[in-house]
Amino acid sequence: xxxxxxxWTGDRELTGTELLCxxxxxxxxxxxxxxxxxxxxxxxxxxxxxxxxxxIPGLVNAHHHLLQSAFRTLxxxxxxxxxxxxxxxxxxxxxxxxxxxxxxxxAAVGVAEGLLAGVTTVADHHLxxxxxxxxxELAGATIETAAELGSRLVFVRGTAGDDPxxxxxxxxxxxxxxxxxxxxxxxxxxxxxAGVHSDGPETFAALAEVAGxxxxxxxxxxxxQVDVERAATRWGRRxxxxxxxxGWLAPDVTVAHLCEITDAERxxxxxxxxxxxxxxxxxxxxxxxxxxVGALADAGVRVGLGTSGGGSNDxxxxxxxxxLALQVGGLTSRPLTAxxxxxxxxxxxxxxxxxxxxxxxxxxxxxxxxxxxxxxxxDAGVADPLAGLLWANPGRRPRHVVVAGRVVVRDGELxxxxxxxxAERLRNLMLDRLADx
Numbered sequence: 001x002x003x004x005x006x007x008w009t010g011d012r013e014l015t016g017t018e019l020l021c022x023x024x025x026x027x028x029x030x031x032x033x034x035x036x037x038x039x040x041x042x043x044x045x046x047x048x049x050x051x052x053x054x055x056i057p058g059l060v061n062a063h064h065h066l067l068q069s070a071f072r073t074l075x076x077x078x079x080x081x082x083x084x085x086x087x088x089x090x091x092x093x094x095x096x097x098x099x100x101x102x103x104x105x106x107a108a109v110g111v112a113e114g115l116l117a118g119v120t121t122v123a124d125h126h127l128x129x130x131x132x133x134x135x136x137e138l139a140g141a142t143i144e145t146a147a148e149l150g151s152r153l154v155f156v157r158g159t160a161g162d163d164p165x166x167x168x169x170x171x172x173x174x175x176x177x178x179x180x181x182x183x184x185x186x187x188x189x190x191x192x193x194a195g196v197h198s199d200g201p202e203t204f205a206a207l208a209e210v211a212g213x214x215x216x217x218x219x220x221x222x223x224x225q226v227d228v229e230r231a232a233t234r235w236g237r238r239x240x241x242x243x244x245x246x247g248w249l250a251p252d253v254t255v256a257h258l259c260e261i262t263d264a265e266r267x268x269x270x271x272x273x274x275x276x277x278x279x280x281x282x283x284x285x286x287x288x289x290x291x292x293v294g295a296l297a298d299a300g301v302r303v304g305l306g307t308s309g310g311g312s313n314d315x316x317x318x319x320x321x322x323x324l325a326l327q328v329g330g331l332t333s334r335p336l337t338a339x340x341x342x343x344x345x346x347x348x349x350x351x352x353x354x355x356x357x358x359x360x361x362x363x364x365x366x367x368x369x370x371x372x373x374x375x376x377x378x379d380a381g382v383a384d385p386l387a388g389l390l391w392a393n394p395g396r397r398p399r400h401v402v403v404a405g406r407v408v409v410r411d412g413e414l415x416x417x418x419x420x421x422x423a424e425r426l427r428n429l430m431l432d433r434l435a436d437x
Contacts, residue, residue, distance in 0.1 A: 003051030005374060008386055010057055010347050010360030019055060021367035024184065024404035029361060048400055048407060052375035054385050056342065057361050058120025058368030058403065059318045060349035062277045063219075063256045063306025066124045066142060067103055069110035070096065070430055072310040082226035082288055089311050096433040098130050104141035105429050108422045110316055111151045115408050116419065117317040118370035118398045121152035121350070121358055123306070125219055125256075127160040127194050135170045136177065143178065143187060150408040150416045152186050152368070154353055156219045160194040164206035167191075171210045180214045183357055184366055186404065190353075192219035192253075196242045197230040204246040211252070217354050220248060221256045225288045228260065240265045249274050254352040256306060257282075258296070259289025266292075270299040275352035278344065281321035282308035284328050293325070293344075294334030304349030305341070317397075318345055323390045338387035367405040370398040 001021075007014045009029060020028040068089075071077075076088045096102060107124070114122050124142060129135050139155060146153035157174055159167045171191045181188030191207045193199035204220075211218050221227065222239040231239045240261065243249050251273035258276050261269065269276070278293045293303050305325065307316050315321075322341045329335035336344075350359030357366045374385050378396070382388035389396070401409035408416050 001048045001050050001055070001371075003049055003053070004055050005052055006385055007055045007361065008057075008342070009362055010343070011362075013386060019361065019369070021402070021405045024367050024406075026361050026363055026365045026367050029363065048371070048402070050371045050400065052373055053371040053399060054374050054389060055361075055369055055371050056389070057346045057359050057365070058370055058401065059118045059345050060304065060353070060359050061114055061119045061122040061306055061316070061318045062254065062304035062349035062352055063279055063308055064110065064114075064122050064124050064316065065127065065309025065311065066107045066110035066122070067098065067126065067128055068106070068309030068311035069113070069316065070102060070106035070310070070426055072314040074311075077311055079287060082224055082286070083229070085286070085312065086226065092434070093128055093130070095436070096430065098128050098138075099133055100137045100141040102429060102433070103138050104145045105426045107142040107145040108149065108417070109426045110310070111146050111149045111153075112414055112417060112419050112422050113316040114318070115149065115151055115401055115403075116397060116412070116414055117319060118372075118401055119151070119316070119318050120368040120370070120401065120403045121154065121353075121355070122146070123154035123156060123190070123219070123353060125156040125158045125192070125194075127158040129162060136173055139170075139174055140177075147186060148416065150403050150406055152358075152403060154181075154188045154190055154217075156190045156192055158192055158194055158219075159203055159207070160198040162203070164203040167203060168206040168210045171207065171216070175214050175216070180216055183355070184404070188217070188353065188355070190217040190219050195221040195224075195227045196235070196239050197227045201246050204248055208247055218248065218250075218253045219256070220253070223259050223261055223289070224257045224283065225259070238265070240269060244268065244272070252354070254304070256308070257289075258291050259283055261292070266296060266299050266301075270296070270301045275302045275304065277304045277306045277349070277352060278325060279306045279308040279313070279321075280324045280328055281313040281315065284324065286312050290328055290331055292332050292334070294329060294332055294336050297340065298334060302348055302351045303344050304352040305344040306349070317395065319389065320395055323394060326390055338384075338390045341390060342386070367402060369402045371400040372396060373399045
């Protein structure tokens with residue numbers, strides 16, 4: 001890679017430097033890369049022109065629902081209470097007849113959208129398992145689609161009122177078919193209920209058992225609007241009280257949303273070692289709450305960033321949501337800095353997945369990176385180009401994206417598929433399936 005304006009490795013800013021990757025791994029940064037001894041190294045460095053670019057680690061979307069990429073801006077799904085939103089989305093799922101074809105087609109669009117926006121790893125918390133459909137086939141549709149497009153995927157076998165033993169057996173089958181995931185691997189399996197609003201202690205226990213047996217990460221959601229209401233109605237408790245009682249506040253657990261928690265809950269959460277995921281692009285526009293993530297970070301909680309799904313956040317652009325996190329931070333008790341939010345979108349998200357090789361560009365890290373051109377008028381007058389990635393140029397997209405050393409986006413164009421074809425396929429499928437809506 002040549003002509004770089006600035007490389008942010010995750011803990012250092014290096015100007016006028018170079019980056020050398022080999023076999024999908026970062027092998028040298030800065031002076032060491034510039035003095036690479038071999039002709040093959042020099043040739044490799046010259047393959048990607050990053051003139052005028054800020055280079056950062058690949059973005060890690062720690063919380064998505066890829067299926068919802070097919071269900072954006074639908075009638076009755078905007079600015080409504082969460083319990084009504086859940087019921088409305090469930091109706092659309094039934095009408096659309098969710099199957100492997102729809103799952104794969106939606107995943108292709110969601111993954112492609114992420115890659116074009118700099119997301120090199122996406123965690124898909126899949127919660128929709130219709131009766132009569134083979135869960136392995138549905139999961140495989142997403143897994144194989146992500147592999148074809150060249151994205152890293154964390155497939156989270158979720159539940160939303162499913163039979164506990166069936167859900168656990170499904171996780172077991174996925175691990176048997178794909179393995180749990182390895183460092184530097186393209187696929188990782190995880191599991192977790194949607195939250196205490198949808199599942200009880202039996203489900204949390206069943207998934208904890210299979211996760212513990214295979215060393216899987218556990219994922220769930222808490223303290224969104226409906227979560228607090230249903231926990232109070234069904235259990236007379238707060239969601240985090242239940243998660244703690246059921247063994248789901250632990251270092252291998254990541255909890256998304258956390259919109260409204262008390263000071264005491266924050267302290268208990270931090271002491272548990274659990275990670276958090278901020279999803280402002282879902283929670284803020286829907287009116288479901290604003291997470292006090294600055295206070296969480298100050299308490300010692302590792303925080304990542306996610307978009308959530310297209311049913312509540314109509315876009316999968318994590319950098320845009322990073323900008324939103326900065327903006328709404330002004331409404332919280334402790335606003336975030338641009339550096340903190342970039343850390344959330346990269347290393348923070350990766351840490352919540354247990355992936356220490358992702359989210360940074362130190363030697364030995366995965367060769368996942370994004371090159372953002374900062375030479376245009378939208379970046380003119382920007383004093384800090386790293387902060388400018390978020391504050392300036394809303395909706396910016398990278399010039400190049402690399403995953404595991406492979407260029408998957410070059411000059412803004414997806415290299416692993418025809419993006420317009422993916423879009424047209426989903427558009428036609430949904431026109432057919434929701435024709436009567």
